[in-house]
Amino acid sequence: MKGIQVLFCIMVLCLFLPLTAYAEEIVSRKEPLDIIFVIDCSGSMKTNDPSKMGLNMVQAFVDSVLAEDVRIGYVAYNHDIYSFSAPESVAGAERREALKEEIGAITYSGDTDIGLGLSYAYELLPKENYARQMMVLISDGETDLPAGNQRTQEQSARELDQCVLRCREEDIPIYTVAFGQYDGNTA
Numbered sequence: 001m002k003g004i005q006v007l008f009c010i011m012v013l014c015l016f017l018p019l020t021a022y023a024e025e026i027v028s029r030k031e032p033l034d035i036i037f038v039i040d041c042s043g044s045m046k047t048n049d050p051s052k053m054g055l056n057m058v059q060a061f062v063d064s065v066l067a068e069d070v071r072i073g074y075v076a077y078n079h080d081i082y083s084f085s086a087p088e089s090v091a092g093a094e095r096r097e098a099l100k101e102e103i104g105a106i107t108y109s110g111d112t113d114i115g116l117g118l119s120y121a122y123e124l125l126p127k128e129n130y131a132r133q134m135m136v137l138i139s140d141g142e143t144d145l146p147a148g149n150q151r152t153q154e155q156s157a158r159e160l161d162q163c164v165l166r167c168r169e170e171d172i173p174i175y176t177v178a179f180g181q182y183d184g185n186t187a
Contacts, residue, residue, distance in 0.1 A: 032069040032131035034087040037061075038121045039103075040139035042078040042112040048140035048180035049108075057177070058138070059100045062090055071131070073124055074103060077117030078110030079145060086124045112144045113151060115159035118174070122163050125172070133172045140180040 037058050045054070062072055073087035083102060090096040118137060125133050143156040167174055 034071045034131045034133045036121045036135050037074040038117050038137045039076045041076045041082050041106050041108050043109050044140055045108040054138045058103050062100050075121040076106045079113050081120050113156045114143045115156035119159050119163040135174045138177045
């Protein structure tokens with residue numbers, strides 16, 4: 001009986017005492033992100049990625065990103081810069097399809113200059129940026145430049161080291177996706 005009296009008192013108080021409630025909408029705020037793929041399109045990739053799995057992987061990633069706050073770009077390199085696109089939103093179907101088409105048109109030929117490819121990609125990242133930035137290096141190996149080339153392997157190695165240092169200082173991670181046989185060189 002006492003429980004019924006307490007319940008009745010609570011009901012009466014609720015009816016006669018006005019209660020003010022406030023609600024606040026909580027909106028998830030995702031951190032903007034710039035991703036640039038650095039794609040080795042040298043001739044050795046013909047052997048180490050004959051089905052172009054690396055290129056297909058990048059195209060699949062482009063297809064999966066629909067958010068406007070994620071921007072995607074790429075640099076395809078061999079001993080030169082083959083093609084590139086600075087990071088931009090692929091939220092619209094037209095731009096997404098155009099980027100996938102550009103990536104699909106990449107062919108494998110030439111030698112390898114990783115320092116050139118990575119530093120070119122770094123330069124494409126916006127400098128005054130509010131977004132988190134990252135690079136994804138897709139390659140089958142090390143720099144391999146023939147004798148008599150305009151650039152030397154030492155120049156490429158120096159440029160690679162400088163780029164990695166800048167990325168470390170600016171908290172820009174560089175992820176790697178390796179194709180081919182592992183030769184024990186983790187550098």
